[in-house]
Amino acid sequence: MTSDPDQKRQKPKERQERKERPALTRRRLLTTAGAAGAAGLAVGAPTGALAHSAATGDDGPALAEVGATAVPFHGTHQPGITTPMQAHGHLAAFDLAAAAGRREAAALLRRWSTLAAELMAGGTPDTDTGVARDAGPASLTVTIGFGGSFFDAVGLTGARPAALDPLPAFSADALDERRSNGDLWLQIGADDALVAFHALRTLQRAAGETAAVRWQMTGFNRSQGATARPMTTRNLMGQVDGTNNPRPEDDDFEARVFVPAGGDPAWMSGGSYAVVRRIRMLLDVWESRPLAEQERVMGRRKSNGAPLTGERETDPVDLEATGPDGTAVIAANAHVRVTAPETNGGAAMLRRPFSYHDGFRDDGAPDAGLLFVCWQADPLRGFVPVQRKLDRGDALSEFVRHEASALFAVPGGAAEGEYVGQELLEGG
Amino acid sequence: MTSDPDQKRQKPKERQERKERPALTRRRLLTTAGAAGAAGLAVGAPTGALAHSAATGDDGPALAEVGATAVPFHGTHQPGITTPMQAHGHLAAFDLAAAAGRREAAALLRRWSTLAAELMAGGTPDTDTGVARDAGPASLTVTIGFGGSFFDAVGLTGARPAALDPLPAFSADALDERRSNGDLWLQIGADDALVAFHALRTLQRAAGETAAVRWQMTGFNRSQGATARPMTTRNLMGQVDGTNNPRPEDDDFEARVFVPAGGDPAWMSGGSYAVVRRIRMLLDVWESRPLAEQERVMGRRKSNGAPLTGERETDPVDLEATGPDGTAVIAANAHVRVTAPETNGGAAMLRRPFSYHDGFRDDGAPDAGLLFVCWQADPLRGFVPVQRKLDRGDALSEFVRHEASALFAVPGGAAEGEYVGQELLEGG
Numbered sequence: 001m002t003s004d005p006d007q008k009r010q011k012p013k014e015r016q017e018r019k020e021r022p023a024l025t026r027r028r029l030l031t032t033a034g035a036a037g038a039a040g041l042a043v044g045a046p047t048g049a050l051a052h053s054a055a056t057g058d059d060g061p062a063l064a065e066v067g068a069t070a071v072p073f074h075g076t077h078q079p080g081i082t083t084p085m086q087a088h089g090h091l092a093a094f095d096l097a098a099a100a101g102r103r104e105a106a107a108l109l110r111r112w113s114t115l116a117a118e119l120m121a122g123g124t125p126d127t128d129t130g131v132a133r134d135a136g137p138a139s140l141t142v143t144i145g146f147g148g149s150f151f152d153a154v155g156l157t158g159a160r161p162a163a164l165d166p167l168p169a170f171s172a173d174a175l176d177e178r179r180s181n182g183d184l185w186l187q188i189g190a191d192d193a194l195v196a197f198h199a200l201r202t203l204q205r206a207a208g209e210t211a212a213v214r215w216q217m218t219g220f221n222r223s224q225g226a227t228a229r230p231m232t233t234r235n236l237m238g239q240v241d242g243t244n245n246p247r248p249e250d251d252d253f254e255a256r257v258f259v260p261a262g263g264d265p266a267w268m269s270g271g272s273y274a275v276v277r278r279i280r281m282l283l284d285v286w287e288s289r290p291l292a293e294q295e296r297v298m299g300r301r302k303s304n305g306a307p308l309t310g311e312r313e314t315d316p317v318d319l320e321a322t323g324p325d326g327t328a329v330i331a332a333n334a335h336v337r338v339t340a341p342e343t344n345g346g347a348a349m350l351r352r353p354f355s356y357h358d359g360f361r362d363d364g365a366p367d368a369g370l371l372f373v374c375w376q377a378d379p380l381r382g383f384v385p386v387q388r389k390l391d392r393g394d395a396l397s398e399f400v401r402h403e404a405s406a407l408f409a410v411p412g413g414a415a416e417g418e419y420v421g422q423e424l425l426e427g428g
Numbered sequence: 429m430t431s432d433p434d435q436k437r438q439k440p441k442e443r444q445e446r447k448e449r450p451a452l453t454r455r456r457l458l459t460t461a462g463a464a465g466a467a468g469l470a471v472g473a474p475t476g477a478l479a480h481s482a483a484t485g486d487d488g489p490a491l492a493e494v495g496a497t498a499v500p501f502h503g504t505h506q507p508g509i510t511t512p513m514q515a516h517g518h519l520a521a522f523d524l525a526a527a528a529g530r531r532e533a534a535a536l537l538r539r540w541s542t543l544a545a546e547l548m549a550g551g552t553p554d555t556d557t558g559v560a561r562d563a564g565p566a567s568l569t570v571t572i573g574f575g576g577s578f579f580d581a582v583g584l585t586g587a588r589p590a591a592l593d594p595l596p597a598f599s600a601d602a603l604d605e606r607r608s609n610g611d612l613w614l615q616i617g618a619d620d621a622l623v624a625f626h627a628l629r630t631l632q633r634a635a636g637e638t639a640a641v642r643w644q645m646t647g648f649n650r651s652q653g654a655t656a657r658p659m660t661t662r663n664l665m666g667q668v669d670g671t672n673n674p675r676p677e678d679d680d681f682e683a684r685v686f687v688p689a690g691g692d693p694a695w696m697s698g699g700s701y702a703v704v705r706r707i708r709m710l711l712d713v714w715e716s717r718p719l720a721e722q723e724r725v726m727g728r729r730k731s732n733g734a735p736l737t738g739e740r741e742t743d744p745v746d747l748e749a750t751g752p753d754g755t756a757v758i759a760a761n762a763h764v765r766v767t768a769p770e771t772n773g774g775a776a777m778l779r780r781p782f783s784y785h786d787g788f789r790d791d792g793a794p795d796a797g798l799l800f801v802c803w804q805a806d807p808l809r810g811f812v813p814v815q816r817k818l819d820r821g822d823a824l825s826e827f828v829r830h831e832a833s834a835l836f837a838v839p840g841g842a843a844e845g846e847y848v849g850q851e852l853l854e855g856g
Contacts, residue, residue, distance in 0.1 A: 065653055066652065066653030066654045067651075067653060067654035067655055067656075087515075087620075087621065087651065088621075129665070129666045129711075129715055130662065130666025130667070130730050130731075131662055131664055131665075131666045133666065133731070134650075134655040134656070134657045135654045135655045136655075138654050192515075192650055192651040192654035193516075193648035193650070194649075194654075194661070194662060194783070195654065197664065197783075197796070204788075204792075205715070213792060216787050216788055217787075218785065220621035221621070222620055222622055223495075223515065223566065223620040223651065223652075224494065224651075224653075225494030225495060225652075226494045226495035226563045226564070226566050226619065226622075226623065227495055227562040227563045227620075233622070234558065234560075235559075236559055236622075237557075237558075237559075238556075238558025238559045239558070283557075287557055287633070302558050303558075303561070355621070355622070355625075357625050359645075359646070360632075360641045360644055364632075364641060366629060366632075368625070
């Protein structure tokens with residue numbers, strides 16, 4: 001882009017910035033709880049979210065909008081699945097202690113559910129560390145899942161759903177078992193890093209002697225307000241990511257993403273299955289390829305995510321289109337073709353990833369990529385067939401390594417006074 | 429806090445959220461460069477910052493305010509010192525290759541300066557990876573410094589300022605040399621994680637064969653808009669952090685933080701010295717202590733950061749106050765007393781840290797703490813005397829470990845067409 005010549009004439013005035021920025025950039029919200037609900041709508045809190053009112057400092061002004069947004073914990077589905085992607089995320093798997101059984105697991109899930117509801121409403125648990133004080137809930141979500149090994153650990157082997165059968169091995173996998181699987185899983189998201197850390201730490205402490213962290217990964221997405229592109233983000237390859245996601249307004253969205261009411265097993269009604277993959281991007285290799293090759297690999301334009309057969313990101317992908325020489329515009333192994341629902345028997349999953357960057361490797365390449373999280377009613381009709389196809393012929397696979405993998409059953413949301421998984425742990 | 433009973437009656441409507449949130453929460457800004465300048469003021473861009481206009485997608489609306497804010501690269505001082513703390517930060521040290529001398533170092537500093545100016549204005553370098561596309565500059569700053577070893581590496585040993593003499597050893601140090609020191613230093617901050625990563629990766633690639641990453645650390649602060657507390661943030665101990673920082677409106681602010689014009693050496697005029705310490709917090713230990721003990725250790729209240737002798741965060745600390753039993757209200761080893769400028773011969777530094785969290789250690793404790801960065805005109809009158817005192821009798825030292833340390837000379841800001849350090853590398 002060309003810069004505005006006027007910019008160059010302006011002198012730095014950072015000393016003024018420091019003083020004036022907070023007062024100018026943050027909007028005051030009303031402070032009473034009832035009024036905050038109305039204010040939330042007025043200033044743009046999402047429908048169904050609650051503007052938060054009472055978590056400011058002892059004598060400070062009310063919260064600004066990023067902090068004020070709350071997502072409800074209780075409901076048909078758990079939060080963090082269709083909730084808009086937050087700027088910060090933690091994925092953490094826990095293994096139950098050898099001495100912990102069904103009773104201890106149930107007590108832990110009750111503690112986690114109670115804390116999650118409180119934290120997501122902007123509350124302060126009794127034993128609070130104070131890290132999240134002053135901020136509001138900042139769209140915090142906590143999502144709780146069960147790995148296949150959980151059922152053996154709590155003596156409920158017979159209750160393990162077939163959908164939790166181990167994922168098939170893919171030829172491109174280079175999985176680190178220490179960062180894969182796990183009895184229990186937490187997905188935490190928030191639009192403030194301190195709020196996200198605080199939730200993770202609070203829930204880890206609440207695990208007490210019952211469960212210990214097996215692995216934990218930290219990720220990020222674009223900040224609220226940093227971009228005008230609302231539905232999609234960029235990944236660390238620079239690609240627009242998420243364009244083809246099923247959308248809640250689609251007729252078959254619920255059926256694809258959530259186990260139906262009265263589903264099998266019954267305790268998964270309203271639940272979903274999450275596939276988690278830590279996918280390292282070989283950025284040194286990817287970035288060495290010219291733009292035209294990158295676009296052939298993806299089947300989309302880098303600039304705006306439009307398919308090579310269209311002009312805008314949301315234009316449908318025309319897999320039949322041919323160029324002047326008669327060859328397909330979207331190559332046979334282009335990522336967008338291999339992953340297209342129409343080439344996978346309609347398989348679709350809701351992708352809701354975070355990017356990650358854990359420093360640099362010894363060879364100087366970033367240890368960075370995607371914390372891929374996808375949601376579906378049945379992994380055998382979502383992730384598995386798509387990944388099988390990717391494994392056989394995806395041009396993108398040259399540039400990525402799957403380094404960790406996990407699959408979790410995420411029950412439906414808890415009702416008030418209940419905890420996530422209660423029907424599983426207390427039924428039968 | 430108590431929650432509003434009305435909240436409980438609301439049903440989750442996350443499907444609507446997903447659709448409606450972007451349209452409702454993001455404000456449209458004007459799109460032409462001139463108008464954006466005015467709009468920047470209208471919606472709250474900091475004085476001296478430039479609202480950004482042209483980095484949106486091909487056909488998207490204009491940027492929202494978090495993304496639209498730009499900080500100037502050129503000026504008397506480098507950016508990232510008095511710039512308000514951003515939500516995301518990277519600290520990275522580079523060592524020059526054995527074959528790289530003064531000429532190669534100068535070329536690298538010119539490349540870095542050119543790129544930093546372009547990226548901070550929201551521009552897209554020719555070889556761009558695309559990761560920051562769609563977002564604006566998001567208050568990106570790039571700050572460039574020189575370690576003591578740089579001067580030997582480029583054959584300018586005689587030019588090394590005495591202020592870069594190695595810091596004294598402190599008894600509480602447990603330093604990892606591989607994560608300490610370094611020839612060159614970059615500090616990157618931005619209010620969007622993708623923008624920050626993109627800048628780091630772009631500058632790393634620009635180092636080419638001249639320099640390689642020695643160490644790199646990633647940190648975070650509160651998101652813009654997540655809190656109503658504007659001047660200070662919380663650290664991962666839950667403490668309000670930064671209350672006693674010198675403020676730009678103080679008469680002696682410039683003298684404390686920046687080397688004066690015509691300073692010694694001349695190429696450091698307008699520059700500053702940065703001390704970087706990776707300070708791990710022993711959170712398992714800290715969180716086990718009752719609130720009253722934590723407050724005695726700090727000398728401040730956890731709730732709002734007020735000194736134990738006052739009511740509000742900004743109340744002056746009364747080191748003379750005694751309680752009913754005649755003992756000092758602020759204990760002899762309270763952190764606020766040991767660090768007070770009046771007990772350190774007026775020594776003061778501008779603290780501008782990021783928190784960090786790099787997962788969990790084998791014992792389950794978070795590998796988390798503070799990427800402490802402080803700025804001063806002379807480390808021997810800033811960090812060193814304060815740290816010496818802390819080392820001898822700070823109640824907080826039981827709860828922290830200094831694991832890495834570095835000291836960098838950060839020259840004044842570059843003028844248009846010049847690069848950071850040009851006077852050093854091309855003078856004499």
